Amino acid sequence: MTDTVDDVELPYDEGSASRQEKIESLQEELDVLESQNEEMRDKLLDANAENNKYQQKLERLTHENKKLKQSPLFVATVQEITPDGAVIKQHGNNQEALTEITAEMREKLNPDDRVAVNNSLSVVKKLEKETDVRARVMQVEHSPDVTYADIGGLEEQMQEVRETVEMPLEHPDMFEDVGITPPSGVLLYGPPGTGKTMLAKAVANETDATFIKMAGSELVHKFIGEGAKLVRDLFEVARENQPAVLFIDEIDAIASKRTDSKTSGDAEVQRTMMQLLSEMDGFDERGEVRIIAATNRFDMLDPAILRPGRFDRLIEVPKPNTEGREIIFQIHTRKMNLASDINFDELAEMTPDASGADIKAICTEAGMFAIRDDRTEVTLDDFLGAHEKLQQDDETGADDSLAFA
Numbered sequence: 001m002t003d004t005v006d007d008v009e010l011p012y013d014e015g016s017a018s019r020q021e022k023i024e025s026l027q028e029e030l031d032v033l034e035s036q037n038e039e040m041r042d043k044l045l046d047a048n049a050e051n052n053k054y055q056q057k058l059e060r061l062t063h064e065n066k067k068l069k070q071s072p073l074f075v076a077t078v079q080e081i082t083p084d085g086a087v088i089k090q091h092g093n094n095q096e097a098l099t100e101i102t103a104e105m106r107e108k109l110n111p112d113d114r115v116a117v118n119n120s121l122s123v124v125k126k127l128e129k130e131t132d133v134r135a136r137v138m139q140v141e142h143s144p145d146v147t148y149a150d151i152g153g154l155e156e157q158m159q160e161v162r163e164t165v166e167m168p169l170e171h172p173d174m175f176e177d178v179g180i181t182p183p184s185g186v187l188l189y190g191p192p193g194t195g196k197t198m199l200a201k202a203v204a205n206e207t208d209a210t211f212i213k214m215a216g217s218e219l220v221h222k223f224i225g226e227g228a229k230l231v232r233d234l235f236e237v238a239r240e241n242q243p244a245v246l247f248i249d250e251i252d253a254i255a256s257k258r259t260d261s262k263t264s265g266d267a268e269v270q271r272t273m274m275q276l277l278s279e280m281d282g283f284d285e286r287g288e289v290r291i292i293a294a295t296n297r298f299d300m301l302d303p304a305i306l307r308p309g310r311f312d313r314l315i316e317v318p319k320p321n322t323e324g325r326e327i328i329f330q331i332h333t334r335k336m337n338l339a340s341d342i343n344f345d346e347l348a349e350m351t352p353d354a355s356g357a358d359i360k361a362i363c364t365e366a367g368m369f370a371i372r373d374d375r376t377e378v379t380l381d382d383f384l385g386a387h388e389k390l391q392q393d394d395e396t397g398a399d400d401s402l403a404f405a
Helices: 014-069 103-108 133-137 155-170 172-178 196-206 226-240 264-280 322-332 344-349 356-372 380-404
Strands: 074-082 085-090 096-099 114-117 123-126 185-189 210-215 244-249 289-295 313-316
Touching: 085 114, 103 123, 155 172, 155 185, 155 196, 155 289, 155 313, 185 196, 196 210, 196 244, 196 289, 210 226, 226 244, 226 264, 226 289, 322 344, 322 356, 356 380
Parallel strands: 185 289, 185 313, 210 244, 244 289
Antiparallel strands: 074 085, 074 114, 085 096, 114 123
8 A cells, every 4th residue: 555645754844844933033033132222222321421421511510600600709818817807908909807707717827828708808718829830840759760879970079969958957956056057059060961960869869858840941931020930939839848959950041140131031031030049048038948059151150149148059060080980880880781801990091081971871872782783791892882983973063063153
């Protein structure tokens, strides 16, 4: 008996195949929905961020609108604190008034403080001191990584600087016992590259006093009175943070000899110098503020700034002698991988006119010679080649300057 078509067993189940297709179709729909959900979530995050931005803008505008609706505030100076309140003097019209103050405000205020007052002359808040932000930026927050051990050939100069700057700050009783006033300022002068700025950096590192640095050129401004105001603010910041050390580099930029020039630029520089002279040795007590200044042009300085009371110590920082050059070579090569044929005495002898900066340049160039030859060890020939190369560069620079002259 032959089988009919209905009796033949099919290799698959039509019902199960239909269910599988439905599952796959539903899975595709689920993937699409998840993708749409992720997209909507991203849009929601963007909308929230945009909403936060507008919310912040709304709060800022609301705050500004509130301030605009408030009564204006005026600046006044506290003249005196009395049992009945504070005597204030309003700026602009010089109106004086006695106004009541809270117990909390009484503890904060002192004579000469600046305050904000309203229309009824009631004290609203105490104002910060009006010092130029540029003066505060010049305050060194982190000490330089230069110590006295990094300076060679200047033992006598280092001793004088320490006696002038460090000793009065750390051992003021020694000066009281002897009965003398400690030196208040030191001027370092000498050729470029001899270590004047490094001495100041070492002082900043070794002392716990506040260190404020500036360059003379930073005090030269085109607007009348700007330079003098910055000088006043610099000394005010120093007095607020005493004991303090104020370092003025390239002081010849503002302290050169006065002339009969009538130009506005020269007159402004002279006004700035006058303010500096007044701050260094005027009626106001300087307090525990020590001054270090440096210059390459000692011959250009005005005699008024060189007299005792302003700079009590004038210290020449010359080019190092043979022994000093040997020490400087040792300092700048102590981290270098040197060959056994290096003789520091010979290096010092072959560089008779080198300054400390020149010696540092020779050491760096010698290391570059070794790197070019793919070596990790620096030899004597590298130092000789570096010295010769720098001499040629100096001669080329001198010829160029003559050509342009």
